[in-house]
Amino acid sequence: MKISLHWKITFIFCSIFILALLSGYLYLSPRLAYYFESGLQDSLRRELMLGRDLLEASLGPAGSGGNIGDADMLARKIGKELGLRATIIALDGTVIGDNVLNKDEIAKLENHADRPEIQNALKNGFGISKRYSYTIRKYMLYMAASFGKARPAGILRLSIPLEAIASLEAQLQKTVIFTVFFVFLLCLGITFVISIFVSRPLIEMSKAARAVAGGDFSKKPAVYSNDEVGQLARAITDMSDEIKDKMEKIKSESTKLDIVLSSMFEGVIVTDQAGIIILMNPALKKLFFIDYDPKGKRPLEVIRNTSVQDIVDRILQGKQRLATEEISVTQPEEKILQVNGAAIIRNNSLEGTVLVFHDISELRRLEKIRQDFVANVSHELRTPVSSIKGYAETLLEGAIEDKENARDFVSIIHQDSDRLAKLIDDLLDLSKIESGKMKMAFLPVDAAALIKRSVAVIENQAKEKNISLKADLPAQLPKIQADETRFSQVMINLLDNAVKYTPEGGTVTISTSIKEKFLQVEVSDTGIGIPESDIPRIFERFYRVDKAHSRELGGTGLGLSIVKHIVQSHGGQVWLKSEPGQGSTFSFTIPLA
Amino acid sequence: MTKAEKKIIIIEDDKHINRLISYNLSKNGFRPESVYDGREAMHRLSGENFDIVILDIMLPGIDGFHICKSIKENPAAFKTFVVILTARAESQDKIYGNLVGADYYLTKPFSVAKLMEVINDLIALREKDFSIDTHKTMAKPGVSN
Known part of the structure; x- marks a missing residue:
């Protein structure tokens, strides 16, 4: 009781x-x-x-x-x-x-x-x-x-x-009994009141302490005095505040950790010192299609990759503190993952491992693109230089006297120097656009005037091939928000391509339309067209449908790449439709002013 | 065997360079044949054994390393020398060229005189000794820039 x-x-x-x-x-x-x-x-x-x-x-x-x-x-x-x-x-x-x-x-x-x-x-x-x-x-x-x-x-x-x-004696006894009874009642009353004064703060403190234990920090014992009880009450209040602070800190830390882990793009696994999974973040679950709680299992049971298990084993055996492996995943799509494992060491003892999975497929792809680009640049620069150097050497070695060929050779030197110069220009443009160093002034400009000017540049080239160049422009065209020079460059590149790949007697048509807040420009030709398989890669640097043909026509392989970059810098898009043998239509959008 | 009887094939997609090599070889008394893409080259090589193949790497269709490897794996073409002439100047490419059995690796831009020297040397080597053993010992892959 x-x-x-x-x-x-x-x-x-x-x-x-x-x-x-x-x-x-x-x-x-x-x-x-x-x-x-x-x-x-x-x-x-x-x-x-x-x-x-x-x-x-x-x-x-x-x-x-x-x-x-x-x-x-x-x-x-x-x-x-x-x-x-x-x-x-x-x-x-x-x-x-x-x-x-x-x-x-x-x-x-x-x-x-x-x-x-x-x-x-x-x-x-x-x-x-x-x-x-x-x-x-x-x-x-x-x-x-x-x-x-x-x-x-x-x-x-x-x-x-x-x-x-x-x-x-009986009277005395009676008096005493009465007194005892009276005093008892009095005493009961007094001690009751006293005890309330003594026990009330204690009861309050006990309630407050129990509330703290239950996680409720709002109850605080009132401080009635400065004596030991008051000090205890104050100590309990301080303790409660301290615990509240600590709890909040711990809570916010763990919430932070949760947020970080669940919003991380990288996959994370944490195991204990026995190699049993104690944590796996949503990104990794998604990556490996894990729809159950993997806690309590070994990584191999969940991920089915021996390299991953091997990292955990090596770290737990103390062979390595850090381990990295690249693994590839084929489902649902081919991916290369870099798995970095590290030992969790606390107070000098190995407490488990943490594995972070980075998806480096994109990195590898970009690396490949960059390597290919470097190789391409090198090739594209070395080829005309070889030609120039070779012909010059040949001429010097006596071919200059060979009337039959000498003129041809000089002409080739001239062509290849042009090609080299154009390539250098395009490469510089591309690198400036890509590094964001190309200065573009987006001003309201008259699109019709710019299109007409671009047509004039290409007109002679078209005439030579007997190609009819039609600019189907409405009388009133709204101004566009664009850089004059770069917009012209886009038009000239597209028109130049259209004329190059259209056989003699063909037609190149320019048309415009308003699409919401954009001006859409289309350049259609009746040329050789582009095979469907090449369409997705056509805007890649140095990508050519027919390499030899392109080079023959003086193309650098960078023109469409530059077009794409410029259009995107303006906030527009570029795409194409093509039917081999029927012709191609390149379309792009530029925002209206 | 005169120079004119030597069979030389130039596998190079760049028409200017192909013509350059062809012109200079002709000047030297050879009668070279020109091919402009990988598939055509494979077709020609399967039908005939050449003395010297001047081979570009970045070719449309089939790349040069592949062509070189197929020549070197063909027992009937044991006498064929392969001179790789390419813009691929990275050391790993040269190593790869060596691996696929190229006899010489020249990078673009190249000296016409050097190319002629290499070809004349290889022809002389073939003239001097017909034995397979000698071919094997002498035909070490050379590398030049």
């Missing part, structure tokens, strides 16, 4: 009070009785002496002997005077007078000579006794004294019921 603190305090306080009162009572009670009794004896003795004097005065002169006829009368007189029972007894023990009994009763009384007080009075002149009187059926205090002028004439005995003392 749980007894609350304030009841305990009340109980203890009351017990102490009651114990104190009881011990006081037990100590005082016999002393008080004795004190009363001795007081009673004293007054009885004095009254006895007074009665004796009275008796002696009423007796005749010394030696007259007992006057029995008078004794009863005297006893009644004395008893009446003193308000006590007075008995006069002859020396032989015969009762000769009593103020309580009548004459017949006195006559019936037995001889009193054996009574202790009488015996003592006879012997010493004074006797005292306390006993039960069968005559009047009460506890009595008896006191006897002999009287007589020269020698004892008889004995006067006074008696008083001891009831007075008993009732006094």
Whole structure:
């Protein structure tokens, strides 16, 4: 059974009070009785002496002997005077007078000579006794004294019921019991109030502490005093605040960690020191199609790749602290993943491993593109230089005298220098666009005027091949937000391509339309067209459908790549439709001003 | 065997360079044949054994390394020397050229005189000794820039 603190305090306080009162009572009670009794004896003795004097005065002169006829009368007189029972007894023990009994009763009384007080009075002149009187059926205090002028004439005995003392004691007991009861109630009340004052802060603190344990930090014990209890309350408040702070920190840290892990693009696995998975982030689950909780399993069971398990094993065996492997995944698409494993070391002991999976497929693809580009640049530059150098060398070695070929050779040198120069221009343009160093001023410009100017540039080239160049422009064309020079470059590149790949007598048509906030320009030709398989790669640098043909026509393989970059820098798009043998249509959009 | 009887094939897609090599070889008394893409080259090589193949790497159709490898794997073409002439100047390409059995690796831009020297040397080597053993020991792949 749980007894609350304030009841305990009340109980203890009351017990102490009651114990104190009881011990006081037990100590005082016999002393008080004795004190009363001795007081009673004293007054009885004095009254006895007074009665004796009275008796002696009423007796005749010394030696007259007992006057029995008078004794009863005297006893009644004395008893009446003193308000006590007075008995006069002859020396032989015969009762000769009593103020309580009548004459017949006195006559019936037995001889009193054996009574202790009488015996003592006879012997010493004074006797005292306390006993039960069968005559009047009460506890009595008896006191006897002999009287007589020269020698004892008889004995006067006074008696008083001891009831007075008993009732006094009973009264005392009653008072004490009443007091005890009253004090108990009072004490109960007082200690109850006191205990409330003592226990209330403690109860509050206990509630606050329990609330903290339950995660509720809003309850704080009120501080009532500056004593130890107050200090404890303050300490609990401080502790609660501290715990709250720490908890919040831990919570926010773990939330942060959760956010980081779940928003990470890389896959993460954490294992314990036994190599059992304890954490796997959503990115990795998605990567390997894991739709269950992989906790408690080994990486090999979940990922089915021995290299991954091998990293974990090597680290856990202490062979390596860091390990890297590249693994390839074929489902759902071919991917190259770089797996970096690291040991988790805390307090100098290996606690597990953490593996991070990077998808490096794109990186590898870009690396390949870059390598291919470097190889292509090298090839594209070296080829015309070889040609120029070779022909110059050949001419110098005597071919200059070879009238038949010398002119051709010089012309080839001229062509290849042009090709080289154009290639350098295109490469520089491309690198400037790609590195964002090309300065473009996007201003509202007249698209119609720019298109017409571009057509004029290509016109002669078209005429040479008997190609009709049609610009199908509406009368009123809204201005576009573009860089004049670069827009013209796009138009010229597309028109140049169209003319190059269109056989003699063909047609190249330019048309425009408004598509929402963009101007869409289309350049259609009736040329050789582009095979469907080449369409996705046509805008790649150095990608040519027919390499030899392109080079023959003076193409660098960069024209469409430049077009794409410029259009994209303007915020537009470029695409094409083509039908081999029928012709191609290149379309692009440029934002309206 | 005169120079005119030596069979030389130029496998080079760039028409200017093909013509350049062809012109200079003719000046030196050879009668070279010109081919402009990989597939055509494979076709020609399967039908005939050449003394010298001047081979570009970046060819349309089939690339030069592949062609070189197929020549070197063909027992009937044991007498054929392959001179790779390419813009691929990276050392890993040269190593790869060596691996596929090229007899000489020249990078573009090249010296016409050097190319002629290499070809004349290889022809002389063939003239001097016809034994397979000698061919094997002498025909170490050379590399020149």
